[in-house]
Amino acid sequence: MTGSSDSDTKGFERLGHVNFSGQYDTDAVDNAELIERRNKYFAGSFLFFHNPVHLVRGEGVWLYDDQGRKYLDAYNNIPNVGHCHPRVVDAICAQARQLNTHTRYLHENIINLAERIAGTTPQGLDVSLFACSGTEACELSLRLARQVTGNSGIIVMESSYHGNSKLVGEMSTITYAPDARPTWIATVEPPNAYQGPFRDGDGDLSCRYADLVDDAISQLQDSGHGVAAFVCDAIFDSQGTLEAPKDYFKLVYEKVRAAGGLCIADEVQAGFGRTGKYWGFEHYDVVPDILFAGKPMGNGHPTSLVTTRRDIADKWAENDAYFNTFGGNPVSAAAADAMMAVMEDENLVENCAEVGSYLRARLEALADRHTIIGNVRGRGLFQGIELVKDRESREPAPEVAARIPDRMKDEGVLIGLTGRYGNVLKFRFSLVATRENVDTLFAALDKVIRDAPRTMS
Ligand SMILES: Cc1ncc(COP(=O)(O)O)c(C=O)c1O
Structure with a gap:
């Protein structure tokens, strides 16, 4: 990584909804003690989400935190055939x-x-x-x-x-x-x-x-x-x-x-x-x-x-x-x-193409309901939706987008954020995902986007 530290962190923040300061409000977050220990002994420690999630177990498309809360992993970029296959x-x-x-x-x-x-x-x-x-x-x-x-x-x-x-x-x-x-x-x-x-x-x-x-x-x-x-x-x-x-x-x-x-x-x-x-x-x-x-x-x-x-x-x-x-x-x-x-x-490339088409159709249906979604695109089980302030001008809405992964986490679904302007919500399922998993994502997104203010400062 080169260049000034400011542009480095901004680029990475756009890529993945991370808090680079390593400063979390330790009174308001779960696992405050763990975060403090991590901050003390890690160099350049940063985590996803403003209230970071402490994962302890995974199975298929599901992740579980230390409190036994269950999350649908729609961020998945590594366990291709599901967690702990x-x-x-x-x-x-x-x-x-x-x-x-x-x-x-x-x-x-x-x-x-x-x-x-x-x-x-x-x-x-x-x-x-x-x-x-x-x-x-x-x-x-x-x-x-x-x-x-x-x-x-x-x-x-x-x-x-x-x-x-x-x-x-x-x-x-x-x-x-x-x-x-x-x-x-x-x-x-x-x-x-x-x-x-x-x-x-x-x-x-x-x-x-x-x-x-x-x-x-x-x-x-x-x-x-x-x-x-x-x-x-x-x-x-x-x-x-x-x-x-x-x-x-x-x-x-x-x-x-x-x-x-x-x-x-x-x-x-x-x-x-x-x-x-x-x-x-x-x-x-x-x-x-x-x-x-x-x-x-x-x-x-x-x-x-x-x-x-x-x-x-x-x-x-x-x-x-x-x-x-x-x-x-x-x-x-x-x-x-x-x-x-x-x-x-398990014919997983075929499953990805089939469930991926369904995911795409659901995201397009979501765009019909919310004008903040300017564009839907991607392939298979790797899709993105671009949030804009106005469909005519296509002006990016990064402030709104930045809040959505946190709110989706509260609904039990983990997603990502990407793009040059930090305004693209990214959905990436493991190849074993089902239509039912897509419906879970859809329901949570529909709710979170409906409740999100159109702009945020
Ligand atoms: C497109 C692309 N290429 C290369 C890499 C680097 O991979 P790694 O983090 O395993 O070094 C990444 C990591 O996110 C990536 O997204």
């Missing part, structure tokens, strides 16, 4: 009981996992490297791209988030001020047909947004960096959950490849089925040169991957090598393999 838990325990080492010894688990991953990706995209977090996987992807292309420039979206190391933090443009950007970063406006420079009715939006990449390419070529890669999250989580126009990625990929760069799909949010297809890029009929993923991969156990083509991997390996003590260890591999096996055996 017994098959994943058993796989972790059995392997931990038997052996845990690293990838410099032969072990079948990591080979099984690599084979299973290759079975989910487009043909040719079948060679993997393993790490522990999305940040590490992103950084490794850049290392491959820079090594293979001989260039160093990276194109990312405005308001992007890709992780937390120095290098990846600099690609995460939502977390710091624009004037602190290094010259190897070039940004493009995300294809936001609701708030962006080109909107519905402004002609061919795929072309108009893709053409913005030309300037980014020229900027990197003029500064001598050249183009190593274009990196994009296909669900545009930090930009407020967007649906890009149909041919956007096709056109951008052509431009980036013509400039000598590689196309990297950040699948940390969109990957492993959450959007109703196995990988987010599949919605756009493109095949990236490299993909990286993490969060849902181990259903809560820290593990991540980079998957690429054999020719890219071989060219990179001529001059570089990689080892990660924990990445791909037998326990992590067992967790990820079990998570993926559950997805397959």
